Amino acid sequence: MVRSRKSGRQCVGDGGIIGRAVSSGEGLPDIAVVTKLRSQPHKFFSRVSPGKSERLPISPVKMLAGREGNHTRRSRFTTSDRCHLSSRYLPVNGPSVIDKMYSCAYVSQFSADGTLFVAGFQDSDIKIYDVDNGWKVKKNIRARLLRWTITDTSLSPDQRFLAYSSMSHIVHIVNTESSMTESVANITEIHEGLDFSTHENDDYGFAFGIFSVKFSTDGRELVAASNDDSIYVYDLEANKLNIRIPAHRSDVNTVCFADEAGHVLYSGSDDHLCKVWDRRCLGTRGKASGVLAGHLEGITFIDSNGDGKYLISNGKDQAIKLWDIRKMSSNARGLPKFRDSEWDYRWMEYPSHLRQHKHPNDQSVATYTGHSVLRTLIRCYFSPSYSTGQKYIYTGSSDAHIYIYDLLTGSQVAKLKFHDQIVRDCSWHPFNPMLVSSSWDGAVANWEFS
Template identity: 35%
Template sequence: MMRTWKFNKMRGKIMKNKSSMKSIKKRKQQFDIDFEGRDERNFYQHILPNSLATTYEEDITARIYGGRFTKKGNLYYASSQEELILYDTTDPNKWQLKTIYSPNNISWTILDMDVDKNEQFLRQETLRVVTDEEDNNRRRFFGMMSVKFSPCGKQTLSSSNRCQLLLYDLESNRTIKKVEKAHQEDINSVCFSHHYNPNIFYSASDDCVLKVWDQRTLQDGKSCVGKFVGHSQGITCVAGRNDGNYLASNGKDQLLKLWDLRYMITPNNFLKVRPFKRNTAFDYRMHDFYLPNPLDQKRHPDDKSVMTFSGHEVLRTLIKCQFSPEQTTGQRYIISGGSNGEVHIFDILSGETATVLNDEQYDQEYFDEEDMCSRDVSWHPEVPLIAQTSFQCQIKVWNYESDEIKIKEVKSEDQSMKQSRVMTRSMLKQRNNKQ
């Protein structure tokens, strides 16, 4: 079930932060130059969030499932089982709660949401209970699992638990393209490949397959232009690097994989390649994974993934992943939430785990394992700050702290006294020279 809200009315009027970072960004856009961009990325890519700065939980009464920063970084929007929550993050270190909105017809939870590039609209996805009259009035869940606004902001791409893909045009207010049986099972996640290209997009499903689509040739389930196989269980999330080449996927096989679009399986070889047949006895919602080390799984002979990471837990719910920001880190890292409450940061240059963010203040007697789950994570586009959602009805914010570098702020009175001392010394020196 899809809902679209006027996002600008929800957020109210927010003053823009006229910081040096934003002035540099404006100058880059105005003159189309990379002004100090390389230096900025080289500096920030070594500064990773490592300290739990604060938690936001006031007025939140249900589990937080999704949460992301907008592209400008001045807003953070989150979704729970009951509500949409909006924060003003103009000051990244001191968020201000803007509004909490309770949409109608929410079944179980808000599964996914996205904001358009102009921050005017927010679209949400949820489940709906449907009664099948032909099957003894059996109640079934029907819902849209994932949604993304197109780079142009004029369309939305959605996927359903009925193996469907839908392209919806906002201007004409109608579905312009619909693909039946795009996958064999639920389509858990969709995303576009590039910031400026609305034609190429990806889909990830419980059938263990990633598919590449071109909406210019979109007709039916046989019209996909490429595939990736390698996961042995369903795929919970696909995230594009927004460069048209690389994408990442999180799997219920407890593996996160990095893919290169130039090595996808082309339509000529579709019939020769079969994905893994997943172990149906394993239910990630209630079972622990059946192997101590997920890397011990048999590798698919047609697995063309560039890198494979492990160590995080993809259980209980559809755990999300995303690339780090291009402006500050050059998208060097991939971050993932975890069902154990941890945030893993993977380095795609070294192929190793860069760091793990873990709140050690959990009260194991008070919280169940399910309450520790962190389903979604988001990296601020301009500063080294990560926000993670929590089933503890909290949003946790991690920033960077260093014991080696401590900057002491000088008060205005102290500074003026310091300047007067310098002036006095210079005057005495001049007097001595004259004498």
């Protein structure tokens, strides 16, 4: 693989081939129970008469009447009651345009409390919007030493700092609470540079770039994934690189923490594998705790549902897969030989003959198809726990749409059409029925329920 060609294409639209949403169903009962517990109403709401129950979903009117009548004897909605109500009101209307730039938008990100929204663009702009103040720009950041594009951003848990990466071994940190609205690197404000390179990188003979960067939940570390096949962990308190993990046999496109504890990491690579890393064992074992195989092509993004058991991954085989790490193996089994080694997702359509193939050792719990993953590292996510009970999976797509799938059935529940070019990223508000998409057409658009 020629590494310098990874992102060496201009922003152009694509019309993907749309397939059918599919769920394998194998292994779903466990997560089905968890999801239903999160999003089913109290049993008393479904009782319309003695010995007779109403079919789900229960109407909001009947649930409100039941709450006022104190049917549950709690005089309030439980968390699952709330999720049952709010998960029916999907953010599919509109959209309204928040911003329009003459540059490809690569990153969309709500803060954990939903008060801020971050958008990153190819021409060095990173904008932080005040969501509760009419989407007013709180900070307009001009990135330092940008190579190709902003590949990722991450807000610290206290929202005081923003980390941003590009196709460089330097990750920069910006103070989001400073008085400067226009933050031009090292002109109006200092953008502190964190060097992720080591002497081991000299063996590669090229300046590696970082595709994914995330703050730990305690804000003390940054974890990054790079195209030198490695994962990095940077200690912010000590201001030094803590560890480099030679993690995969090809570009590591994505990395994230499994849960709030921060001990376990998930990674995804162009070698088609998801890997699980327990940092408590790295000193003695120095290798992954487990491997998840099932994708036929490289993995573009991973999202954890936060319980340390389940994750989803978006793949260049045009599929999202749901994984249970309790099904992981200790090593990777061989890839099937039928894949097309000449195919390149950056400028070619996905070969139709590959769509019918399946990995013979697929360890995934379910597969979701219909969207397209071409040209760039398109991202996918679980819907918010607070408002939907993580009942849905959603993703951008190279056909310029946003897709929302039902986690349990695999059915496509919404397909949002507005953008003219690739939707690389999108972000669902953690509490409200609001979803923001960012596209290569330069638009940042806000979808809501109305």
